[in-house]
Amino acid sequence: MPGWAWTLLAVAGGLVLCWAVLVAVLWWRRPEETRLRDLLRLLPDVLRLVRRLAGDRTLPRGVRVRLWLLVLYLASPVDLVPDVVPVLGYADDAVVTVLVLRSVVRRAGPEALARHWPGTPEGLAALRRAAGLPA
16 A cells, blocks of 8 residues: 555544544533523524624634634534434534533633623523533
């Protein structure tokens, strides 16, 4: 086998390994079913929240970049985990959103989340619980 074929095989194997690790991490970090249901009910408000946060020029650039990448990921028809995978196939968007929002709150502060939340206070409390953020 030529050298380039071995290189291609190694790269493909590395990508498969990275994908498997990502799936394992998402499985480990998956929200409980009740939390997932809460997040699905909050989806329109969460999408507006992400858009508002991404457009806030007072937030650090790294936070805004993460949020725009999240918007692109959510709009993309390609998922990290195919929808045929039980539980994770449909939950990967929620898990990725929760992880990004946790990262944003750590960097920008919970005030930014509260300032841009378009829904009810109960919805914000449910989002904080689902994301494991302080109330």
